[in-house]
Amino acid sequence: MDMFECGGWVTIWASSDESDCFIRIQHLDCHQKYVCIDLPDDVKKFITDNPKLRAPQLWKEILKTNPRPRFAQKSVYYQWFKQQQTNYRRSDDEFESAKILLKEFATGPAHKLAEIPMPESGGFRALGFVFPSVLRKWDGVIHEVALDSTFQTNKAGFECFALLGEVGSSGVPLGFILLKSNQPELHEKEKYIRAAIRFITVVWKIRVKQALSDKEITEINALLGELPDDIKYQLCFWHSIRAVKTRLSILGRHPAHYDAAEAFNEFNWIDRKFLLINQLDGELRTEVYNIFILRAYSG
Structure with missing residues (x-):
């Protein structure tokens, strides 16, 4: 809404004993009328009837029939997000919903995912899966794997660990682990990572000859504990350089x-x-x- 000089004043007067209060509002010019920015019913119907279109595609099509819409693109995205959410939400608890959804994708003729058996523990909520189609296609080609992780990338507070395999000098995702701790025991996180590595090497028989990870002791111990002793192991170059620079930047420390x-x-x-x-x-x-x-x- 545009802003302009309306000569508006708000005067508030209250008595000393706070028994009376007077408020006076003054405008020399009328404000613009408020307009409804809600999505029209026909736009909502169009979003519902086209579930396969992404939000940017929907907005592009909506502009063809509504070249100067009063509603915002964010409203279209929110409506699309709510619709997509109902398609995949299986429970109000997002972790339980993800577990149910994983079991659905891990069974049936499609078999798009395979669930990684995780250790039983009260200190962690864990979820892991691999992609059977990728492992079947490249099982004889993948000899180099990498373990990478992210933190604070979702509002639920789960850490995400990714298992990657090298195919034609490119990394392909083999599987993922989602972890969230609640007062875990010492080295407990390592058990979950080791379970995932064991799953792809023992169950899916990926023959690893070289492994790469961040400079993170939990990841390092998990790889060293599950992979053969004769493999070539190395750290992420960026993390190695960062560790050296950090060490060298500390002055006055006796070696x-x-x-x-x-x-x-x-x-x-x-x-x-x-x-x-x-x-x-x-x-x-x-x-x-x-x-x-x-x-x-x-x-």
């Missing part, structure tokens, strides 16, 4: 004591002579020792 023998026992390609400069004897701190070198032995 932990470096044990050359312990390091060599874990990684035999590390030069036994390598030592942090601060741990060297003062007489050995020459220009040669000031150069930090990790030498990798070939063979």
